[in-house]
Structure formats: C-alpha cells, structure tokens
Amino acid sequence: MTAHIPFDNSYAKLPDSFHARVLPASVAAPALIKLNHELALQLGLDPEALATQEGIEILAGKRIPDGADPIATAYAGHQFGQFVPQLGDGRAILLGEVVDRNGMRRDIQLKGSGPTPFSRRGDGRAALGPVLREYLISEAMAALGIPTTRALAAVTTGENVIRETMLPGAVFTRVASSHIRVGTFQFFLARRDGEGLRRLADYTIARHYPDAAGAPQPYRALLDAVIARQAALVARWLNVGFIHGVMNTDNMSIAGETIDYGPCAFMDTYDKETVFSSIDHAGRYAYARQPGIAHWNLARLAECLMPLIAEDKDKALEQANEALAAFPLIFKKAHEDGLRRKFGLFEEREGDAELMQALLDRMAVNKADFTLTFRRLCDAAASTEADGAVVRDLFIDPTAFDDWAVHWRERLALESQDAQARRDAMRRVNPAFIPRNHRVEAVIEAAVKTRDFVPFETLLAVLSKPYEDQPDFAHYADPPPPSQGMYQTFCGT
Structure with a gap:
C-alpha cells in the first residue's frame, strides 16, 4: 500500500525570493x-496508507513523497510591535499543496521538521507538548466552527530535543488554506x-x-476582503473566550484562518484583561x-x-x-451579532x-x-425556575445575576x-466544552512523562462535539480547581 499524495504545487513555482528549498x-x-x-x-488521501x-x-519528514517540492517560506x-525584516519558516517545511474534494487548494506543512535557512540558530525541531497542544x-477551533488551520497528524521522532530540559521530539502536520501572512507582504516591502x-x-x-x-481596483478590493475576514474572525474568537497570545503580523493569515497556536488559551473566569502568554508582559495581546x-x-x-x-x-x-476605517464597524457588528445569539436574542433592538x-x-466583578x-x-432562557440552579451560583454575589436577569x-x-426553540438555538452557539487549560496540560503531562496518549485521545473526542452535553464527560466542562493558580502558556520554540 503506497501513501500517495496528489500534490498540485503552486507557491513553490514563485520566484526564489519567496522561499528557500530545503529538505526535512x-x-x-x-x-x-x-x-x-x-x-x-477530505484532502483526497488514503488514511490507511498514511498509517x-x-x-x-512521510509525516515525520524522513521520506519525501513523490510530487513534493519542500520549501520554507520567507x-x-x-513581533510585539518591533519590526524584524526577515523571519521565515524556521522550523516548518511546506511539503506541497493538494486540491481537496471541495476544490479548495490546501497546504500540507510539517512543523518541527528540522532547521531551514530561516532558523536563526534554532534547531528547527518541535517538542511533543507544543505538537499536542496545536x-x-x-481541532477544537474547527469543531467550534471558527476558521482555522487543521491538524492532519502528529508523530514522535524517536529523538529528544533540548529546551530547558530534554524533551521528546515530535512533528506536526498542519493543513492550511495557505501560509501567506501579513508578514509575507512586509517581507517584500522591506x-x-x-x-x-x-x-x-x-x-x-x-x-x-x-x-x-x-x-x-483589485488591490484595494484585496485589502477590503482581508479586513472583512479578519474582523469576523476576531469577533468569533472573543465570543468563545479565545486568546491567541501572540498576534504578531507574521501570525496573521491572509486567508482569514486562525494560525500558529503557540501561547494561546481559552479564558476561564471572564476578565477582558486576561493574558496567558509568559512573554506578553505588558498585556499587548490581552483578550x-x-x-x-x-x-x-x-x-x-x-x-x-499602498x-x-x-x-x-x-x-x-x-x-x-x-479601507481601514471599515474594520471597527465590521468587527462591532460581527461581535454584537454573535453575542446576541449567545444571549438568545433573535432581533436587533x-x-x-x-x-x-x-x-x-x-461576570467580571x-x-x-x-x-x-x-x-x-x-437553560435559563427556557425556564425561570432554572435561574437559581444553573447560573446565579457562578457569581460571587448571586443577586448580581438576579438583578440583571429581570x-x-x-x-x-x-x-x-x-x-x-430559543434554548436550542443558544446551545448551538454556546459550547459546553472548550480546551480547558488544566485539561490540556494534564494531557501533555501524561504524554511527555509516561507516553500515555489515552488522555489526549479522550480530550480530543470530547472537543470534537463541543455543543453536545456528553453526560459521561460532564466533568470536562468544569473550570480549573482554585489550587491551579495563575495559568501561563509558553512559546513552543
């Protein structure tokens, strides 16, 4: 059985200034x-052959499949407001592109596949923890209905990588509509x-x-379209409590997908100033x-x-x-429309x-x-009696909710x-399950310390159906225990 990938590459055919050819x-x-x-x-691949x-x-970068044209993009x-004229794929290699069953062109990229000319003295490898996190x-974001890059595979390498300690190495296979970023345009302007x-x-x-x-005006139309997609995307982030953590221009996809899941996390208690990233000291990328x-x-x-x-x-x-003046208006409408659905309001008043x-x-107070x-x-929308049992107990002062609920x-x-009908509609936009930070960390710990991937499989299955109750896994919806303290995320490099 041959693991054939029907590559149809286009970005690799652009001039050499766009990329560097490099093998994993x-x-x-x-x-x-x-x-x-x-x-x-969906990509037109045979999963049995890939296994x-x-x-x-192939998924580890050890074997180059027929038709691949591996490149690291420039x-x-x-980064945190400071311009870096050359970054590029320092630990990722684009194997090539396929056209999926819906006629959409998709990139297949290996992350953690070794150094490239853009590695800046890095080893180009990935540790197991960041691979599992991404x-x-x-995949949780995809199940929530938010535009995102996707996960095709995760493999261990049989080798260790050196970070603060020795960690098991891994490679992540990412699928994206493309890997063109705002920073790609900045590269040529610079x-x-x-x-x-x-x-x-x-x-x-x-x-x-x-x-x-x-x-x-095609280029003005391009700018308008990217602005509209990004405004809608960020509105959807806020409506599920997602914090990207490192919204540098090189981490903003021109296609309007969420990309680069490094120090990202989901908010537990509501606080608009929430920051999880260990390197975001000033809160530049707060919720x-x-x-x-x-x-x-x-x-x-x-x-x-321009x-x-x-x-x-x-x-x-x-x-x-x-064009830029339209962003606040598009975002405000997208955010409020999303919130209105979360609140069970079908008409704008x-x-x-x-x-x-x-x-x-x-909620913040x-x-x-x-x-x-x-x-x-x-549930409160369907029954007045449900108020006390299901919502008000989440508040330090339950009367704060009672007064508002009137x-x-x-x-x-x-x-x-x-x-x-209102309750059912609200349940389709208000998830029961998100990737709770303490759950993600427990999964990573089990995998890294004991090579136990059962918790990973279980959490992934729960997150694949975020809007369903799943009674057997109800505890996965619980917030973190108070003993967890301040949660921090770290860059995978």
Missing part, C-alpha cells in the same frame, strides 16, 4: 500518535521589491479572493485588545499594498485609510448592546466562568420565539 531532517524512529482520518479523506510505516515516515513581521486546540510585492498580491487574489480580480491589534496589523498590510493601490501616494493613503455589556461587567455562564444561560427576561418577552 531525517529522524531516528518515527511513530504515529494520531492521524486525522476525516481530514485525510503504514511509509506514510508515517516572511517578515512585527493538534488539540486547532526589500523594496515592487515586482515581488505585485506577484504576491496577484497570487493571493487568485488563490483566496478571485472576486477581487474583476474589481475596478479585549485583540480587535485593536488586528486593526493595527491590518494597517501594516495596507502600508504594503504602492499597488495607487501611484499617487496621497491617493493611496486615502484609499488605505478608507435598541439597548441590546448595553444589556449584554451589563452581564459581562457583572463576580469572577463568573465565561463558558459555563453562557451555557447555563441556555431586564433580560423583559427583553426576551419582546420576541415571539418559543422558549424551547
């Missing part, structure tokens, strides 16, 4: 941890490579935004600051596209500012924003769990929606 490093004894059978089939020794060696980026959280910038923009339009090609950072990042993209939008600098600046914010403010509050609000019920009464 061979590893000693690759072993399969997990293969995403459903995604493999053979030949397939596992990009720059602002697998779990990217080099004053106008032709490269135009080639990149044209390629991006053809691959991701074909409607822009027919617009009167509530993510929309502003996305807007800032998109301004950097606009700077790159030479293409208009030859006259003043006209180009005017067009860029006009004056005062809704204030009503919703009032509960969030009370009373340290109420974000996910549990909204999940239990679904106004909420008055607002619900203005709509004719059946109570049970």
